[in-house]
Amino acid sequence: xxxxxxxxxxxxxxxxxxxxxxxxxxxxxxxxxxxxxxxxxxxxxxxxxxxxxxxxxxxxxxxxxxxxxxxxxxxxxxxxxxxxxxxxxxxxxxxxxxxxxxxxxxxxxxxxxxxxxxxxxxxxxxxxxxxxxxxxxxxxxxxxxxxxxxxxxxxxxxxxxxxxxxxxxxxxxxxxxxxxxxxxxxxxxxxxxxxxxxxxxxxxxxxxxxxxxxxxxxxxxxxxxxxxxxxxxxxxxxxxxxxxxxxxxxxxxxxxxxxxxxxxxxxxxxxxxxxxxxxxxxxxxxxxxxxxxxxxxxxxxxxxxxxxxxxxxxxxxxxxxxxxxxxxxxxxxxxxxxxxxxxxxxxxxxxxxxxxxxxxxxxxxxxxxxxxxxxxxxxxxxxxxxxxxxxxxxxxxxxxxxx
Amino acid sequence: xxxxxxxxxxxxxxxxxxxxxxxxxxxxxxxxxxxxxxxxxxxxxxxxxxxxxxxxxxxxxxxxxxxxxxxxxxxxxxxxxxxxxxxxxxxxxxxxxxxxxxxxxxxxxxxxxxxxxxxxxxxxxxxxxxxxxxxxxxxxxxxxxxxxxxxxxxxx
Numbered sequence: 101x102x103x104x105x106x107x108x109x110x111x112x113x114x115x116x117x118x119x120x121x122x123x124x125x126x127x128x129x130x131x132x133x134x135x136x137x138x139x140x141x142x143x144x145x146x147x148x149x150x151x152x153x154x155x156x157x158x159x160x161x162x163x164x165x166x167x168x169x170x171x172x173x174x175x176x177x178x179x180x181x182x183x184x185x186x187x188x189x190x191x192x193x194x195x196x197x198x199x200x201x202x203x204x205x206x207x208x209x210x211x212x213x214x215x216x217x218x219x220x221x222x223x224x225x226x227x228x229x230x231x232x233x234x235x236x237x238x239x240x241x242x243x244x245x246x247x248x249x250x251x252x253x254x255x256x257x258x259x260x261x262x263x264x265x266x267x268x269x270x271x272x273x274x275x276x277x278x279x280x281x282x283x284x285x286x287x288x289x290x291x292x293x294x295x296x297x298x299x300x301x302x303x304x305x306x307x308x309x310x311x312x313x314x315x316x317x318x319x320x321x322x323x324x325x326x327x328x329x330x331x332x333x334x335x336x337x338x339x340x341x342x343x344x345x346x347x348x349x350x351x352x353x354x355x356x357x358x359x360x361x362x363x364x365x366x367x368x369x370x371x372x373x374x375x376x377x378x379x380x381x382x383x384x385x386x387x388x389x390x391x392x393x394x395x396x397x398x399x400x401x402x403x404x405x406x407x408x409x410x411x412x413x414x415x416x417x418x419x420x421x422x423x424x425x426x427x428x429x430x431x432x433x434x435x436x437x438x439x440x441x442x443x444x445x446x447x448x449x450x451x452x453x454x455x456x457x458x459x460x461x462x463x464x465x466x467x468x469x470x471x472x473x474x475x476x477x478x479x480x481x482x483x484x485x486x487x488x489x490x491x492x493x494x495x496x497x498x499x500x501x502x503x
Numbered sequence: 504x505x506x507x508x509x510x511x512x513x514x515x516x517x518x519x520x521x522x523x524x525x526x527x528x529x530x531x532x533x534x535x536x537x538x539x540x541x542x543x544x545x546x547x548x549x550x551x552x553x554x555x556x557x558x559x560x561x562x563x564x565x566x567x568x569x570x571x572x573x574x575x576x577x578x579x580x581x582x583x584x585x586x587x588x589x590x591x592x593x594x595x596x597x598x599x600x601x602x603x604x605x606x607x608x609x610x611x612x613x614x615x616x617x618x619x620x621x622x623x624x625x626x627x628x629x630x631x632x633x634x635x636x637x638x639x640x641x642x643x644x645x646x647x648x649x650x651x652x653x654x655x656x657x658x659x
Contacts, residue, residue: 129569133571141652164529211568227568228568228592229573229599230596231599277516311562451526473520473525
């Protein structure tokens with residue numbers, strides 16, 4: 101009679117537990133700090149290097165000599181310590197982990213707040229800081245407070261131009277930016293089964309924008325099929341009757357295209373209300389919406405047309421990029437006049453490759469629109485891929501047409 | 504564990520991008536973070552932080568897991584952070600770098616004298632005492648050691 105988080109962590113909500121982790125990963129930003137902390141801890145030998153991953157995604161390829169040197173040091177450490185490294189161009193850590201590394205029932209920690217993305221597989225996946233990561237490298241385990249769970253009970257089916265990102269924005273708007281702090285979100289109900297794995301990853305990804313520790317789906321037939329495609333055998337998870345802290349019912353049929361306006365992720369408007377907002381840049385990508393389905397959806401809308409504004413498209417991983425090339429999707433995106441970047445986080449965190457200037461406005465498919473995040477004085481609106489595509493063609497925020 | 508300092512009052516939902524911007528993350532030189540802390544929120548704040556206690560509203564430290572945010576506050580000389588509530592990764596990071604974090608609802612005015620006692624579980628603002636939410640035993644032990652690195656070294 102437990103929530104999925106309670107089942108995986110093996111204790112009831114509210115308890116503190118020490119648990120071995122199955123997978124722990126860090127990226128080029130947090131990995132550098134974790135390495136420093138490990139050095140200060142005086143740890144030489146890691147007990148389980150096979151459970152660790154380093155993924156270079158935040159500033160790839162390196163933008164300055166300093167960044168390149170930091171990455172070179174970490175690359176060398178990965179080699180010496182025997183940690184598998186996904187180097188520049190391999191993709192965003194959460195996406196790389198979603199391509200056959202993470203399986204249902206695992207305990208996964210990542211030194212990145214969006215590690216909750218991997219809850220889409222029925223894993224308990226949560227973000228930690230760099231020093232916590234160093235201690236996990238050193239010991240193979242960490243402590244958790246087993247979270248209470250808020251259920252998002254999904255019914256019906258997304259329709260019209262609405263896509264999982266619109267649902268994610270609706271969930272954040274419903275709960276607020278701290279509505280689920282310290283809690284797990286569990287996506288349940290008949291509606292959950294109608295959402296593709298790429299869509300579930302989008303929903304789990306944005307759980308942290310409500311303060312949640314993770315956003316978890318039960319593994320079902322779709323999960324098993326997706327993982328089989330990555331060479332992994334998995335079984336579905338069967339929900340138990342359990343006690344949720346509260347249940348929020350969401351009717352998917354009522355979801356329409358939404359936009360989060362500056363500078364809060366939970367200030368969400370119907371796209372129609374902000375239609376006509378002038379744009380200087382459109383950005384499609386990130387751990388929220390840089391997957392194959394996203395690129396394919398974008399291409400379907402811009403195919404044979406030209407974007408009216410600077411539009412960056414950054415695939416979430418090399419395998420997403422390769423698939424988009426093979427399917428002809430990438431050619432359509434390039435021919436529409438978009439800039440295609442190498443797989444990684446791109447300008448999401450304002451470090452490189454698409455930073456905004458003072459007063460510039462960007463419509464992004466990312467997960468955060470915090471003040472100045474993509475550049476000082478820049479404004480960020482968040483939307484679905486379809487809204488981003490329609491808006492890129494018009495040069496202003498535009499409600500997408502029903503496909 | 505006790506401390507005092509003048510209050511610097513901040514609002515709610517202060518995200519870690521506002522504490523230390525993404526453009527300053529690519530270095531191992533911690534002094535850079537102390538220098539640029541809160542730059543995009545209020546560039547006049549950094550030089551005033553030494554010896555102070557930050558008093559924030561709800562959801563302090565939301566957003567990115569970047570540990571540079573708590574290190575920046577520590578480097579700038581912040582004694583402790585009091586907030587009505589914290590985002591969980593920020594909270595854990597603060598404990599891990601030895602920066603006291605105190606969850607309490609207090610009335611704040613800039614410059615008010617803040618005192619806290621983590622062992623007894625209270626915080627005072629200009630003599631007015633408020634209860635603080637207790638930390639887990641492990642968190643208290645980590646804070647007392649000065650952070651997770653010294654805690655680790657002393658427990659091996």
